[in-house]
Amino acid sequence: MKNESRATGKPGSAAGADTDSNKGGKVQAVDQKTSDDETLPREERERLWRIENAEAIAEQNEYVAKHGLPFAKYRQF
Template sequence: MKDESRATGKPGSAAGVNTHSKLEESGKAQPLDQKTSDDETLPREERERLWRIENAEAIAAQNEYVAKHGLPFAKYRQF
């Protein structure tokens, strides 16, 4: 029966355990909470500035729509 679980590669099978132990031995497994993206290491203000630059076209289009048509569902606002 162990041979069948190795062949399937299902979690908890011998193949899955061997793969996991190999990663631990190699030392290349990273903790889940470690930051891996360069964007995550930037300060918040810099990430916001870059986001605004990347999305400037969409922001301008949305602002133009609101200027032309008004706020969506404005007639339902109670404040």
């Protein structure tokens, strides 16, 4: 069976792809911003993540303390 798109029936075409936008053959540059977090050491990124998510972590810990672990009865260990 040929590699055909179900939407168009044309080989190699992707459904919803805009093939007319790149007729000139030029490659469009993708705007990729480098986050400041990517330049920090891993330990620093983890520390900042914990600070940013401290409220959610505390809520999750409170839930587990009150209700126990989800699906604990299915654990094999």
